[in-house]
Amino acid sequence: MKSPKTLKLSVAKRTPKKAPEWLKNMHKSLMKSVFLPASLNGTKVGTYKQNKAFSGISSELLTLASLVKSVDKDMDKIVFDLCRSFDSMSLEEILTAADILYMNDVLSPAYTRSMIIYFYEIIDSLQFSPSQIVRIVFLCQQSWPLASILMIELEGKMRECLSDFTINEVAQVCHLLFYGQYRFKSMALVDAVAKKLLHEFDALTPENLPMMMKAFRYSNYVKVSFYKELGDRIGSNEFLNKFSNAGQIMHFAFVFASVRVTHHKLFKHLLKTVQKLEKPPRIKDLSKLIWACGTLVTSDKEHLEMIELIVDTVRNKVTTEQVLRYPDNLMDFFVGLAYLDIYPVDLIKRFLREDSIQVLMGFDASRAKFLQLQFLDASLAIECPEYDTRLLSEIDADEALSYTLMDKTQIQQKILAHVFEAVGPPTRV
CATH class of the missing domain: 1.25.40 (Serine Threonine Protein Phosphatase 5, Tetratricopeptide repeat)
Known part of the structure; x- marks a missing residue:
């Protein structure tokens, strides 16, 4: 496995586009519980809580990380030095460095990947607080699907300390995982989260519930x-x-x-x-x-x-x-x-005029409406004699049918692929 020391130096860049406002606001709320080195006074993040307990080397590196906007030419070197120092940094310090980079609008997939791999390799020796788990899931947004290997382990850690989470911290995890299109792998964890939701429903911020429900649905709960x-x-x-x-x-x-x-x-x-x-x-x-x-x-x-x-x-x-x-x-x-x-x-x-039907017919596979168009076309012909024209022309109906048959073939192929993966391909006698 590639270690942080062997990563290429060209690892950091300005975030290519602004993050959604809710994502930035969530990070601000997460940082309220984070202590930063006293040396960060006067920087962009100097208004956050401070703590003199950081080690000298990491305090220096974190200070450098906070100054990346004014030292763009050294940005890659700062990130590289941070990655090389993981063994001398605590879990909290590694996370805080990632937080500081994020607050300074620096997108560093290499740092995030290194952090994910490092945590994954030493996961059994790590003890996470609920807020640290939420922050890791937040920072993993840069690195799906690689982050999945760590997230599977974090699900176990989360289940172990679920009683220590507030229901709104759990909701933040659900929101972030759905946003990253990650499905919970542990149904035992999802079931425990569901029970916690019912038990602590009155403490939940109402706006957090829709995203929790989305995560349940997406995880097939x-x-x-x-x-x-x-x-x-x-x-x-x-x-x-x-x-x-x-x-x-x-x-x-x-x-x-x-x-x-x-x-x-x-x-x-x-x-x-x-x-x-x-x-x-x-x-x-x-x-x-x-x-x-x-x-x-x-x-x-x-x-x-x-x-x-x-x-x-x-x-x-x-x-x-x-x-x-x-x-x-x-x-x-x-x-x-x-x-x-x-x-x-x-x-x-x-x-549903001809122009809008053509728009619907032109959608890609992820938004295809061929089945719905066929259903509505047939239903109108049967149920509404007063609807004196067909919704779909003969050409459109044939095209919709061909796509529907193609979709069925693709579904069958996917099912067979999963079967072969599980039990092996069929053998001939």
């Missing part, structure tokens, strides 16, 4: 009893009233639909809350909500009445220009309604 109890907690007027954004509310519905867990009380309150928002919801958010309702077939009378009100909102307040910003979400909207046997023909004719 499906435990009906958990979602039922969580739905009871979310479905209170007091909790949902803390949200003013339809995008946040939509996530609750979307996750429940994704794991196929119904919750009458929750969806009733979600639909009511969306109606009361002062800021008009985006068609993108309304579409996801309707898709969730349709997927779970929330078809009792009270739900359907509120869904019809949402359809009226789209009819009266949404413009064609707004729809064309999110044409793929428009398909979620119409397909969700079709699952509920609702076919707003006037809106379909108004929004």
Whole structure:
């Protein structure tokens, strides 16, 4: 394995683009518990807490790291010297150096990779505090998928000390892992996190819940009893009233639909809350909500009445220009309604014109809507005699079918590849 000493010197550069605002704010909150060497007074990070307990060598290096903006020509050497000094630095000092680089807008994948490999090699001898685990996960954002090897070990460490985490620290880990498109590998840890969430629900910052739920969904955590109890907690007027954004509310519905867990009380309150928002919801958010309702077939009378009100909102307040910003979400909207046997023909004719259909047909595989287009086309032909034209032309229908068949073949090939990997290829007798 390559050691930090053998890394190339050309290892650091300015961050190519600004990090999302929430990511920068999260780092600021994490740094509130971090002690920096007293020698950092007067630097960009001098307002943070200070500690004279740092060793002389690391204190000097950390000070240099804080000055990289004024010594650009020596930036690579500073990072290289930091990597070479890992054996003489504590866990906290190694993390703090990475934090200082981040605060100075320095992107150093080599430093992060070296840190990940170093921690991985000595993981059994390390003791992490909850805040240190959160900081490591934060800093790993530069190095997925390499960071996965360390994250698997950190899951075990996290489970060992989960009781020491606040629920909001756990939420930060969930948010960061989902942002990095990493799935929890330990279902035992996810289950323990789910139990902790229910036990400490009142201490959770409400805005953190959608990202925790996204992480559960992305990690394929499906435990009906958990979602039922969580739905009871979310479905209170007091909790949902803390949200003013339809995008946040939509996530609750979307996750429940994704794991196929119904919750009458929750969806009733979600639909009511969306109606009361002062800021008009985006068609993108309304579409996801309707898709969730349709997927779970929330078809009792009270739900359907509120869904019809949402359809009226789209009819009266949404413009064609707004729809064309999110044409793929428009398909979620119409397909969700079709699952509920609702076919707003006037809106379909108004929004699913030839130009918008061609946009949908032109999406790449990650956003493909061929199955939905085929479904809606066939449903309209069967359920709506008054819809006097086919949604898809013969050419478009053939193209959609060919892509659908190709997708099925690719799925079969992936399944066979996983089988062969597990048991070996078939042998001929």
